[in-house]
Amino acid sequence: MMKVDEIRALFLGFFKDKGHQVYPSDSLIPSIQDPSLLFTSAGMNQFKNYFLGTEKPPVARTTSSQKCLRTTDIEKVGKTPAHHTFFEMLGNFSFGDYFKLEAIQFAWEFLTERLHIPKEQLSVSVYEEDKEAYNIWLNKIKIPENEIFRFGENNNFWPANAPTEGPNGPCGPCSEIFYDLGKEVGCGLPSCSVACDCNRFVEIWNLVFMEFERQDKGKLVPLKKKNIDTGMGLERITAVMQNVQSNFDIDIFNPIIKHITDIAKIDYIKTSAEGARIRRMADHSRAIVFLIADGVLPSNEGRGYVERRILRRAVRDALYLGVKKPILHKLVPSVIKVMDKAYPELKNKHLQISRLIKAEEEKFMETVESGIKLLDDVITKLRKSDTRVFPGEEAFRLYDTYGFPVDLTESILYEKNFKLDITGYEKCLGEQREKARASSKIASEIFAPSAIDELKNTLPETVYIGDETISSDVTIEGILVDRKLLAKFTTAGFSLFDSPQITIITDKTPFYAESGGQTGDTGFLRNKDTEFEITDTQKIEKYTIHIGKPKRGEIKVGMKILAEVNKERRQAIACNHTATHLLHHALRTIIGSTVEQSGSLVLPDRLRFDYSMSQAPSETELKAVEKLVNRYIRENQKVTIKTMAFESAKKAGALTLFTEKYPDSVRVISIGDYSKELCGGSHIKQTGEIGSFKIISDSSIAAGTRRIEAITAEEVEKKIREKEKLLSQSARLLETTSHQLPHKIKRVLEKLESAEKKLSQYHKQENNQIASAFLERAETVRNVRIIAEILENKTVEDLRQISDYLRKSAEAVIALLSIVSDNKVDLILMMTPKLCDDEFNAIALSKEIAEIIEGSGGGRKDLAFAGGKRADKFSESLTHFSNLVRKKLMA
Numbered sequence: 001m002m003k004v005d006e007i008r009a010l011f012l013g014f015f016k017d018k019g020h021q022v023y024p025s026d027s028l029i030p031s032i033q034d035p036s037l038l039f040t041s042a043g044m045n046q047f048k049n050y051f052l053g054t055e056k057p058p059v060a061r062t063t064s065s066q067k068c069l070r071t072t073d074i075e076k077v078g079k080t081p082a083h084h085t086f087f088e089m090l091g092n093f094s095f096g097d098y099f100k101l102e103a104i105q106f107a108w109e110f111l112t113e114r115l116h117i118p119k120e121q122l123s124v125s126v127y128e129e130d131k132e133a134y135n136i137w138l139n140k141i142k143i144p145e146n147e148i149f150r151f152g153e154n155n156n157f158w159p160a161n162a163p164t165e166g167p168n169g170p171c172g173p174c175s176e177i178f179y180d181l182g183k184e185v186g187c188g189l190p191s192c193s194v195a196c197d198c199n200r201f202v203e204i205w206n207l208v209f210m211e212f213e214r215q216d217k218g219k220l221v222p223l224k225k226k227n228i229d230t231g232m233g234l235e236r237i238t239a240v241m242q243n244v245q246s247n248f249d250i251d252i253f254n255p256i257i258k259h260i261t262d263i264a265k266i267d268y269i270k271t272s273a274e275g276a277r278i279r280r281m282a283d284h285s286r287a288i289v290f291l292i293a294d295g296v297l298p299s300n301e302g303r304g305y306v307e308r309r310i311l312r313r314a315v316r317d318a319l320y321l322g323v324k325k326p327i328l329h330k331l332v333p334s335v336i337k338v339m340d341k342a343y344p345e346l347k348n349k350h351l352q353i354s355r356l357i358k359a360e361e362e363k364f365m366e367t368v369e370s371g372i373k374l375l376d377d378v379i380t381k382l383r384k385s386d387t388r389v390f391p392g393e394e395a396f397r398l399y400d401t402y403g404f405p406v407d408l409t410e411s412i413l414y415e416k417n418f419k420l421d422i423t424g425y426e427k428c429l430g431e432q433r434e435k436a437r438a439s440s441k442i443a444s445e446i447f448a449p450s451a452i453d454e455l456k457n458t459l460p461e462t463v464y465i466g467d468e469t470i471s472s473d474v475t476i477e478g479i480l481v482d483r484k485l486l487a488k489f490t491t492a493g494f495s496l497f498d499s500p501q502i503t504i505i506t507d508k509t510p511f512y513a514e515s516g517g518q519t520g521d522t523g524f525l526r527n528k529d530t531e532f533e534i535t536d537t538q539k540i541e542k543y544t545i546h547i548g549k550p551k552r553g554e555i556k557v558g559m560k561i562l563a564e565v566n567k568e569r570r571q572a573i574a575c576n577h578t579a580t581h582l583l584h585h586a587l588r589t590i591i592g593s594t595v596e597q598s599g600s601l602v603l604p605d606r607l608r609f610d611y612s613m614s615q616a617p618s619e620t621e622l623k624a625v626e627k628l629v630n631r632y633i634r635e636n637q638k639v640t641i642k643t644m645a646f647e648s649a650k651k652a653g654a655l656t657l658f659t660e661k662y663p664d665s666v667r668v669i670s671i672g673d674y675s676k677e678l679c680g681g682s683h684i685k686q687t688g689e690i691g692s693f694k695i696i697s698d699s700s701i702a703a704g705t706r707r708i709e710a711i712t713a714e715e716v717e718k719k720i721r722e723k724e725k726l727l728s729q730s731a732r733l734l735e736t737t738s739h740q741l742p743h744k745i746k747r748v749l750e751k752l753e754s755a756e757k758k759l760s761q762y763h764k765q766e767n768n769q770i771a772s773a774f775l776e777r778a779e780t781v782r783n784v785r786i787i788a789e790i791l792e793n794k795t796v797e798d799l800r801q802i803s804d805y806l807r808k809s810a811e812a813v814i815a816l817l818s819i820v821s822d823n824k825v826d827l828i829l830m831m832t833p834k835l836c837d838d839e840f841n842a843i844a845l846s847k848e849i850a851e852i853i854e855g856s857g858g859g860r861k862d863l864a865f866a867g868g869k870r871a872d873k874f875s876e877s878l879t880h881f882s883n884l885v886r887k888k889l890m891a
Contacts, residue, residue, distance in 0.1 A: 002115075002241045003251045005341045008065050008234060011090045014110050015063035020092055023064040025343075027661055028294040029303065032541065038303060039069040043091030044229045050095045051170055051210060051227050054456040060097035065090050065234060065342070067290055071306060074313075078280030081199065081239070081246035085310055086287035088234035096225030103207050103228045104136050107177060111205070115241060121180045123194050123201065125149040127156040127173030133209065137175070149194050158208045158229075163218050170223065171214050177205040179240050204240060205232040246270075248279045252338040256282040259334040264321045277317035284314035285331045286339070292353045293346055295661065297598065298360050298702070311357065312364050316405045319368065326361035329354045352596065355612065359703030371404030372412070377856065379416060380847060388417065392424020399425075400432065455485070455505070461542035463508035466521070466682065467641065470510050470565040474525075476557055478505035480545075488556030504532065504546045504555065510565050511546060513539035517600035518577055518681040522548075523565040529553045530561065572604035572713065574682040575690045578639055578671070579629065579712045580609050582687065584655070585675040586628040587611060590621055597657055598705055602681065605715055609708045610701065617706075622695055629693045636688030637672035644668060646678075654678050692716040767798055771805035774815070779882070781889045784835065787815035788878045794819050796826050796865075803830040803863065816849070816881050823871045825853050829864045836861040840888055845881065852877040 002010075012022050026046035030037040037045060043066040049055035066089045076083040092106065111117045124143060126133045128150040137143045153161050155176075162171040178194045178201040186192055186200030194201040210227040212220040235247040242250050248257065260278050261268045269275050291307045298308040311328065318327045332354045336346045346353075378394050390413050398404035410420050459477050479486045480503040489502060504525065511534065514520035520537035525546065530553030534546045546563075555561075580600050587595045591613070599610035617625075646666050650656065654668050655677045662678060669679045671687060684690065691713040701707045711719060727738050736744040770791070778785040787806065791798065799817045806813050807830060814835065818827035827849065829842045836842070846857030846864035855868025868874075 001243075001251075002238070004234060004238050004338075007115075007238055007241060008088070008090070008342060010114055011110065011232075012063055012065060014114055015061075015092045015106070018061070018092075018106060020061040020063040021059040023062050025065060025067045025088075028067060028069050028291055029296065029661075031661075038306065040066065041068050041070050042066070043068075043089040043231055044093065047093055047095070047229075049456065050093075051229070053225070057095045060095050061093070062095075063090075063092045067343075069287060069291070071310070074310075077283050078248075078276040078278075081248070082202065082233070082236055084235065084247065084283050084287075086283065086290055090232045090234050090237070092228070092230050094228035096227060099211075099226050099228060100133055100209050101136055101140065103209070103230060104133070104141060104175065107205055107207060107230065108141050111177065115237075117179065117240065119143075123147040123149065123178045123180065125151050125156055125176045125178070125194055127175075128152055130156075130173040130175070130209070133173065133175050151195075158206075158210075162214055163220060166214060166218075168214050168216065170210050170227070171212050171220075172208060172210040172226075174206055174208040176203050176207070178202060179204050181245060185245060199245075202236065202240065204237050206230065248282065253279075253282050255338055256285060256331060256334045259331055260321075260327070263327050263330060264318070264323050266321060274321060277320055281314045281317050281328070281331075284310050285328055286335050288314070288328065288357060289332055289335045289339075289346070289353055290343075292356055293343075293349050297356065297705075308360065311360050313405070315361055315364050316368075316408055319365075319408070320411075324365075326358050326365070328361055329358035332357065352612070355614075355704055359614070359705075363703040367402055368404065368408075371398050371402045371408075374398060374402070375404070375409060375412060379413075379418060381851065382418065384848070384851065388419060390418050390420045392421035392426070393428055395420055395425045396428035396432075399429075455543070456541075459505065459543070460507075462505065462544040464510075464512070464544065465508050466510040466512050466565065468510075470523075470567055470570055472508065472510050472563055473560055474506040474508055474563045476504055476525075476555060476559045476561060477507050478543075479503070479555060479557060480505075488554060489550065490554040501547060501549060502532075502555075504534075504548075505543050506546065506561075506563065509537075509544045509546070510563055511537040511544060512565075512570075512573075512682050513537045513544045515539055516679065516681050517580075518573060518602040519604070521565045521570060521573075523563070525555070525561045525563055527559075527561050530555055530559075532561075569604045570682060571684070571689075572715075573602055574684045575712045576604070576607040577602045577679075577681045578669075578683045578687065579690055579693055579710065580607050581669060581671060581675050581677055581679070581683075582629045582632045582690075582693070583607075583609050583625070583708065583710065584611075584677070585671075586625045586632070589628060590624045591617055597655075606696070606709060606711050609710070611706055611708070612704060613706050614704050616700065617698065622698055626693065626695045632671070632674075633687050633690045633693060635672070636686050639683050639685055639687065640670045641683065642668045642670070649678055652676065689713075694719060763798065764801055767801040768805050771802045771809065774802070775806065775810060775813075778813075779886075781886055784812040784814060784832075784889055785810055786882060786885050786889075787813065787817070788882050789816070790818050790820065790874070790878070792819075796828070799826070799828040803828050806830060807832065807862075814885050816845075816878065818874065818878075820871045820874060823869065825855065825868045825871050825874050827866050829857075829859075829866065831862050833862045845884070848884070849877045849881055852880060 016022050023046070026040050028040050030040050030045055032046065032048055040046070043064055044051065047062065050057040067086065068089050069086055071085055073083050074085060077085055094103070111122065112119055124137050124147065126137065126148065134148060134150070137148050138145060153163050156174050157163065157171070158174045159167065159171060181200050181202060186198035187196060192198060192200055208229040210229055211223055213223055214220055235250060238250045239245070239247045244250060247253070257268055257278055260281055266274065268278055288307065288311050296303045296307050298304050298311065314328055332350060336350055340346050375398060378390065382388070382390065395406055395409045398409060399406050406425060413420050455478050465472055479489055481489060481500055511521040511523065512518065514537065522536065523534050525532040525534065531551040532548060532555055533551055534548040536547040538545050538547060580602060584597050594612070596612045597609065598612050601608035643665060646662050646664055649666050649668050652668070653676055656662065666678045667680055668676060669683055670676045693712050694710060694716045696709045696711060698706060698708050727741065731738045731741050734741065734744045734748065774787045774789055775785060778787045796819070799819065802817055803815060806815050812832050812835060813830065815830045816827060818825055829846045829849070831842045841861035842864035843857070843859055843861055846859065846866040850857040850866040850868055853868025853870045853873050855866055857864055857866030859865050
């Protein structure tokens with residue numbers, strides 16, 4: 001039986017022998033800057049610019065096994081044999097080299113001669129208008145005519161329906177290869193073929209012949225250079241080779257599934273609902289491990305939001321299986337063990353991945369508990385209104401706001417004999433998806449060329465010279481206004497206020513482009529006739545782009561101009577960046593080597609440092625960290641920058657960031673003999689330039705992640721001056737000196753405490769008198785005193801005191817005490833404990849009253865609290881309370 005690792009190696013070796021350059025898998029975070037791609041979803045993504053012709057490929061033939069992530073069919077994962085979120089795509093690619101004949105021959109040779117798949121078990125499909133591909137299969141490969149199927153552009157064109165629906169850009173017909181699982185699988189009909197959707201015929205390889213450029217109105221213009229893009233799912237072809245009908249039965253999934261069943265202490269029954277959940281957990285655990293390994297951290301936006309959703313789906317499945325404690329982090333070793341041969345970097349990230357997953361699991365389990373409580377509150381209201389249909393908008397609110405899954409909502413409702421308004425839920429979900437779709441350009445813009453693309457074949461990479469100088473003569477190579485390339489731009493006709501934002505590309509630059517957490521430089525491009533203010537510097541692929549507005553004169557391509565970085569701002573940024581390195585080392589020294597950087601932000605006026613730590617450091621530890629950083633500064637250690645090979649840097653002990661991807665050649669920043677990190681940012685030459693360092697705050701920003709905010713240099717001086725001013729003002733207000741201020745404050749507080757104590761005693765006496773008066777005028781029913789009162793100029797604490805007095809002063813009391821402020825109602829409902837039972841108690845009464853005033857309530861059986869926003873209905877609620885209690889007592 002061929003295993004996954006063997007098939008992957010065989011595929012790459014086969015195409016290497018055919019003259020293809022073997023490329024490593026790209027990250028799940030696309031390496032090319034492309035707003036149309038959230039994740040790498042196909043093998044061709046990293047080669048997109050070669051297909052577009054905007055970059056010249058270094059070789060004409062490539063091959064890869066690409067890790068991919070797709071969530072379009074996430075609802076099918078675990079339910080079908082072949083759907084995944086994370087999977088590997090085997091592919092071979094040609095950039096203007098070979099075309100249909102060779103692509104088809106390569107595929108057929110690999111399947112039949114290297115994998116030894118019987119030819120009679122293979123069928124193919126072609127685009128109905130692609131006579132060339134049809135004839136190759138029929139006449140060259142000798143496939144029987146009845147095993148070649150012709151389909152339309154929906155099935156056999158890439159992108160699907162491109163001729164009629166778009167998008168514009170490179171496209172072409174495709175040919176798919178299918179494997180027949182046998183007559184015993186599927187519908188069993190004699191007419192069954194690849195056109196049938198009964199799962200008997202499995203698509204194993206898709207060959208895309210990129211030969212056209214689609215233009216407006218569906219016009220297909222032949223490309224000058226025709227390209228090949230093929231994709232074969234590694235898990236799917238492995239299932240074929242291991243003679244199993246489901247991808248989840250192959251060698252890499254079996255250990256993960258066994259690990260899940262061992263932890264959950266259940267059997268894996270493939271045909272059961274639990275079996276589908278186990279498979280989904282196995283799939284999602286792989287996706288989560290690889291996402292985190294590639295630097296995606298769970299969050300509420302972008303890639304991190306998708307990752308969090310995948311993780312939470314797996315946690316929900318675990319809950320359904322009866323696993324009430326975090327489980328996914330325990331699966332990490334199993335995932336890494338089956339994948340580390342192809343991806344050895346996973347081993348070094350094992351602990352960080354496990355820690356992050358566990359923290360996310362714990363956080364979501366707390367969310368589920370909160371969601372169940374909210375769901376119970378809605379159910380309580382529905383019961384009182386004799387309604388058994390749970391509103392769809394409420395289910396959507398639970399899902400959207402709290403991450404509470406709708407299937408879990410349905411399950412709980414079923415147990416409580418309620419039905420979900422699924423139509424209403426799906427309507428809300430559909431509206432949300434439409435909003436998301438409207439704001440996304442992903443699918444239709446995958447091959448949309450940008451202005452930058454037009455420069456790629458003519459302009460070399462921008463050379464960064466900012467480490468050597470902050471001022472240099474440069475040549476303007478490109479001007480972009482409103483995403484269009486211009487040869488020149490003049491300020492004539494524009495005021496300084498309405499001049500458009502302009503982007504300038506130069507041959508070299510001393511300006512640092514925003515990256516690695518460091519903000520971009522600002523400054524000027526100027527000569528005697530022209531002045532252009534740069535307000536930001538960014539990086540797009542291989543170009544540094546200078547963003548800003550012209551102040552005077554004309555700028556044009558080919559112009560020589562002086563580039564000047566804002567010196568003071570750069571120095572402040574460099575101080576803060578070097579300080580982050582010192583802070584990192586100090587944290588690891590004081591707290592321990594388990595501390596790892598998980599993010600940073602370096603600005604001219606402050607720095608932000610995110611680090612891994614499950615609990616808050618003590619005040620003593622933070623002071624020690626701050627003290628150590630300032631000691632490093634006073635020592636005035638030399639800061640050295642060296643460029644070396646990545647592997648050499650690791651051997652030299654340089655720290656690498658868990659979330660970063662590094663090139664083969666890296667910059668190593670060393671401070672003294674204690675700090676050594678890989679970093680591409682700006683730094684000072686000696687630590688003494690920082691002057692001083694002050695931690696402003698330390699806080700938790702996510703489960704297992706904390707954030708320190710700090711300042712350096714002049715900002716520390718500003719902070720000291722602010723505090724001195726505040727101290728001086730406070731001393732004047734208290735008519736004392738700064739030196740005597742603590743003593744004066746202590747005396748004032750003692751006087752205040754004494755006054756508050758006397759006032760509290762007065763309030764208590766007054767409240768006792770009020771309670772006594774309530775008892776005297778209370779209605780008595782069967783020896784139980786009923787009190788329903790509204791109080792003015794009182795607080796909730798006053799209500800507590802009055803209710804305490806009532807409880808102690810009479811044998812049997814049921815009291816409703818309330819205050820109204822800003823059209824809001826707060827109330828306390830008190831009952832003598834012996835009057836309470838499971839149905840008649842303070843909690844039940846408070847919730848019933850709260851409904852009238854459109855609020856909520858809860859507490860203990862003998863003492864409950866409630867609030868509402870309809871003060872205008874409170875008189876009605878008082879009457880309802882009295883009638884309700886009276887009726888209950890008379891029963």
